[in-house]
Amino acid sequence: MKKIETIAVAGLGAIGAAYASKLYDINPQSVKFIANQERAERYRRTGFTINGKPYDFNYVQPEEKGMPVDMIIVAVKFHDLPQVIEDIRNYVEKDTMILSLLNGISSEEILGSVYGMEKMLYGSCVGIDAVREGSVISYTNIGKINFGEKQNATLSSRVEVVKELFDQAGIPYHIPEDMLRTLWWKYALNVGVNQVSAVLKAPYGVFHEMEDARELMKMAMEEVLILSQKEGVNLKPEDMEEFFKILNTLAPEGKTSMLQDVEAGRKTEVEMLAGTVMNLGKKHGVKTPVNDMLFRMIRVLEEMNQER
Ligand SMILES: NC(=O)C1=CN([C@@H]2O[C@H](COP(=O)(O)OP(=O)(O)OC[C@H]3O[C@@H](n4cnc5c(N)ncnc54)[C@H](OP(=O)(O)O)[C@@H]3O)[C@@H](O)[C@H]2O)C=CC1
Numbered sequence: 001m002k003k004i005e006t007i008a009v010a011g012l013g014a015i016g017a018a019y020a021s022k023l024y025d026i027n028p029q030s031v032k033f034i035a036n037q038e039r040a041e042r043y044r045r046t047g048f049t050i051n052g053k054p055y056d057f058n059y060v061q062p063e064e065k066g067m068p069v070d071m072i073i074v075a076v077k078f079h080d081l082p083q084v085i086e087d088i089r090n091y092v093e094k095d096t097m098i099l100s101l102l103n104g105i106s107s108e109e110i111l112g113s114v115y116g117m118e119k120m121l122y123g124s125c126v127g128i129d130a131v132r133e134g135s136v137i138s139y140t141n142i143g144k145i146n147f148g149e150k151q152n153a154t155l156s157s158r159v160e161v162v163k164e165l166f167d168q169a170g171i172p173y174h175i176p177e178d179m180l181r182t183l184w185w186k187y188a189l190n191v192g193v194n195q196v197s198a199v200l201k202a203p204y205g206v207f208h209e210m211e212d213a214r215e216l217m218k219m220a221m222e223e224v225l226i227l228s229q230k231e232g233v234n235l236k237p238e239d240m241e242e243f244f245k246i247l248n249t250l251a252p253e254g255k256t257s258m259l260q261d262v263e264a265g266r267k268t269e270v271e272m273l274a275g276t277v278m279n280l281g282k283k284h285g286v287k288t289p290v291n292d293m294l295f296r297m298i299r300v301l302e303e304m305n306q307e308r
């Protein structure tokens with residue numbers, strides 16, 4: 001597998017901006033950002049500020065042809081995935097790798113069903129506390145990108161070249177042996193902390209200090225643990241201790257991506273979080289009352305935002 005020389009990024013929010021700016025720092029010419037005309041104009045007008053440093057990125061339009069890349073990084077919210085699948089089309093060729101950084105357990109399969117699973121790398125970020133306010137992005141902890149093939153007992157040449165790129169850019173990463181389990185582990189964390197934080201309007205500090213907040217989070221996550229066993233992924237109660245260790249590293253004033261969405265009046269990823277739990281619950285005949293309630297509460301918050 002040849003060295004990665006060209007990269008396209010779809011999604012310049014908290015996650016895309018935090019990680020892709022590190023790739024841009026090592027070689028600005030190698031990274032392009034796919035953005036439709038409205039976005040590109042808005043981004044050119046305001047520029048980006050990432051942890052206090054100004055950036056003027058290179059934008060390319062989805063319609064442009066003849067510029068396929070070695071790797072595409074997808075970092076949008078789950079409900080924007082269908083549009084992104086269309087927008088990246090002209091940048092994909094035979095050997096292009098696609099790395100999805102979305103939370104959840106299904107974005108890789110969704111992208112792979114269109115472009116072929118052989119193009120996909122599994123990914124998720126953990127321990128990052130990035131906050132986006134317009135085009136100003138700040139974070140205290142960059143966390144790390146967990147990535148790889150579905151199984152990584154031995155590293156594939158695709159994983160090796162991405163590893164080399166991340167080493168060069170100083171992007172912290174980990175290559176877990178079982179990426180599917182890692183996605184589920186992160187999913188359980190998000191089902192707990194993202195949804196409960198959105199309902200309570202609670203930054204991470206509340207979860208550091210208040211046992212009741214942590215208990216609510218656990219109640220939502222326990223439903224994922226049960227479903228993971230039904231799906232053969234087998235998350236264990238001990239895994240929850242790992243979740244809390246990560247949570248304790250995040251800045252007390254930091255906010256989950258879902259709380260940021262609610263506060264900014266944006267659509268949330270509730271269908272991908274509680275919605276998936278509810279669907280899996282139906283599939284396996286398992287009751288999911290905590291997620292049923294969170295689902296409705298978050299949908300109400302979204303509707304209230306629309307009426308404002
Ligand atoms: N924030 C966090 O701390 C973490 C987030 N995640 C996950 O990472 C994913 C991304 O989250 P996050 O970065 O917070 O999301 P943000 O909402 O901050 O950013 C998403 C970005 O995607 C852009 N976008 C949407 N559609 C397109 C498109 N078709 N083409 C190009 N850009 C597009 C949006 O543009 P516009 O400027 O128009 O809004 C926005 O800038 C989510 O799945 C989230 O759950 C994972 C770990 C931590």
Ligand SMILES: CC(C)(CO)C(=O)C(=O)O
Pocket residue numbers: 103125126127128129189190193194255256257258
């Ligand atoms: C784990 C957490 C809460 C922060 O990295 C996250 O994934 C999110 O905000 O979506």
